[in-house]
Amino acid sequence: MxxxxxxxxxxxxxxxxxxxxxxxxxxxxxxxxxxxxxxxxxxxxxxxxxxxxxxxxFLPPNFSDVKKYVGPVLDTIFVAVIATCVSSFLAMILAIFMASNTTPHPVFRIVCRGIVSFLRSIPFLLWAALLVVVFGVGVLPGLLGLILYGTAFLARVYAESVEEIGSECTEAIEAVGATYVHQLKHAIIPQFIPSFFSWTLFMFEINLRGSAILGIVGAGGIGSLIKGTMDLFQYSKTSTVIMILITMILVVEYITTRIRERII
Amino acid sequence: MAVSQHSVKGSRREKISIGHKRTQRQQRIFFFSVLILFIFSIVMIDIDGSAIAKGMERLPVILASLTQISFEHFLEMLAGMVTTVVIAFLAVLFSFVISFFLAFLVANNTTPNRYLGLGLRYAVMIIRSVPTPIWVLIAVASIGFGPMAGIIGLMFPTSSFLIKAFSAQIEEEGTEVIEAIRSVGGTWIHVVFKGLLPTILTGMIATLGVRFEIDVHESVVLGMVGAGGIGYLLQSYIQYYDFANLTLGILIVFVTMFLLELSLNRIRALLRTQSS
Known part of the structure; x- marks a missing residue:
């Protein structure tokens, strides 16, 4: 009861x-x-x-200036490629310092984590706008802004995947006399490769979108076309640019999906 | 699988490769082509060496001025930050209402009409591929500056993200429950609310949390293109080289994002314990 x-x-x-x-x-x-x-x-x-x-x-689109768009569109893709490559390299190093099972010293871990979470919490467009002040209008500030943000984002997710590997393998080969470098090379890296590929490809997609909007703060690429045509109220030209952008992003997404299927 | 990918290279003894050969070869091809693409991009991109040199000269001065901090506009910025968070919150809320129903129309196992589902799926794909700031630029151009432009601009990409995530979660449930309810005469509404919702609700809330975090981030940016909130203030500080106020603004954004991440992690942990 x-x-x-x-x-x-x-x-x-x-x-x-x-x-x-x-x-x-x-x-x-x-x-x-x-x-x-x-x-x-x-x-x-x-x-x-x-x-x-x-x-x-916006409709119908006006295709009269298509030839002028080729340069900025290519710039957008190049910036995304460079930013992804550089930030994945830097993030690898940071991630190894940051992950609890591979860090050389706990102090490294805390310092790197602090820097990374600071860089990551500020939107990259703000970094880019700030860098435009330093480096002037052009592709460079946008590229650096993407690298700053991308490195921080990748370092965090890489570190998480490295931590997921656990310490069984490293302990096992440490027991047979492997040095720190050996441990990284033979125990950590091989298990980390699949998530490395999948996160880096994901980052490339983010960077492509990012690089497409950098122009809004004066950092080159497709974004400057969109901002420029909208400021002049030439919306039919804006829609052409947006269509190019949509096509570009969908094509790249299709390619990365195919790559993901093949190499992971 | 992951361990076996590694082969004993460079050893003088007989090599026994235990890796998956095709995957390894494809990974090598991929690395190589990325390297070529990278070098090609660096050559093609137009980076002015003198701009770097000038920028490097200016960098220490700007960094030094960023160490100053001014609390003159503190309250104004705090109000701006709250506006930014509120814009993101309302956008996620309305997008949830929209995408909740549309997701059930899109998902393969619950769609009432296959072609309707497919059509919606393509529409979502196209909406999602346009970056958020561009939506907001269009919204600002059509309905003027202010939070409403931010909310509407955020709603489109947010809804499409949520529809995609929710429909994937619904599809994971498979067809067993649906068939069971259908076989005893349940309608579509029964299937959705009695059959699927109880199991997927936790996952949906977790997705909402993720999207809210992204939207606050986006909403800071959106202020910079005219949707109100802290982004607008930050943009004007940058324009007028007002670094003392900018430093405080950046710190406010950082602290907010940090607190948001902490509280969302708490909520996620709570959900996990509740569902298990």
Missing amino acids: SHKKVTMDLKEQKKIKRYFSLIFFLLIVGLAMWYVDFNFIELAKSIPVFLGFIFTD
């Missing part, structure tokens, strides 16, 4: 708890909406305006 009562109480408690969390959630939603002066009528009005804008001002 008493047993039954206890379970009833627990159930009731759970119910009350659920109600409270629901009310709490709704309160947060209400506060959030109040904070930015949000109302549904405005949203309901804005979405048709937005879609109408896309379909009337």
Whole structure:
């Protein structure tokens, strides 16, 4: 009898708890909406305006300047390639310092983790905008911004995959007299290769999207075309650029998927 | 598999290769072609040596000015940061409502009509391939500056991300539960709410958490193209070389992202214990 009562109480408690969390959630939603002066009528009005804008001002696309777009499009791809290669190399080194099972010294681990989480938490477009101040308008600040952010992102995910390997293998070959370098080369790297490929290819996709929008802050590539044509209200040209961008991203995604299937 | 990929190279004794030969060869080809592509890109890209030299000269000065910090605009920036987070929060919330239903229409095992599902899937793919800042640029151009442009600009890529993730989660459930409910006369609504939702809800909430983190990140950037929030302030500090305020702004973004990651990790751990 008493047993039954206890379970009833627990159930009731759970119910009350659920109600409270629901009310709490709704309160947060209400506060959030109040904070930015949000109302549904405005949203309901804005979405048709937005879609109408896309379909009337953007279509039909204007292909008259296509030849001028080739340079920036290639720049976008080159920047993504360089940024991915450089940041994957740097991130490998950082990751080995950062992972708990391969770090040469715990101090390295904490310092590297701190730097990486700082670099990663600032959006790369902000880094790029800051670097535009330093290096002037051009491809270079965008490239460096992508490298900064990409290195931090990859270092974190690489370190996580290295940590997942665990210490069985390293301990085993340490027991037969392997040095630190041997351990890395024969125990860590071979097991790490599949996740290395898959994360690096993923990073390439992110970098391609990133490199396409760098132009918005003045760092070259397709983004500068999009910003430039929109600032001049030549939306039909913008839509051509966006179409090129969509095609480029879909093609690259298709290629990376195929590569992933083959080499992992 | 992973261990066996490694072969004993360079040893003078007889070599016994235990790696998967084809995979290894393909990996080598891949490395080699990436190397060529990398060198080609470096040659082709137009990087001005003098710009690097000038930038390096300027770098110490700018770094030194970034060590200054000014709390003059602290409250303004804090308000901006809250706006940024709120924009991301509302965008994720509305996108969840939209994508929840659409995901069930897209997923192979629950779609009422195969062609409808396929059509939606392609639409999602195209929406997803346009980067978020471009959506926001379009939103700002059509409905003007402000948080509403940010919310609408974020909703499109967020919904498409969520639809893709949710439909994959739904497809993982397979067809057993659906057939069981159908066989006793359950409707589509029953299948969705009684059959699938209880098992996939935890996964959905985890996905929402991931996307919220991404959206806060994006929302900071969006301010820089005119959607309000802290990004707008940061962009104006950069434009006017106001580094003392910029430093504080960057720190505020860093601390917010850090706290967000910590709390989302807590929620994830809680969900894991609840579901197991």
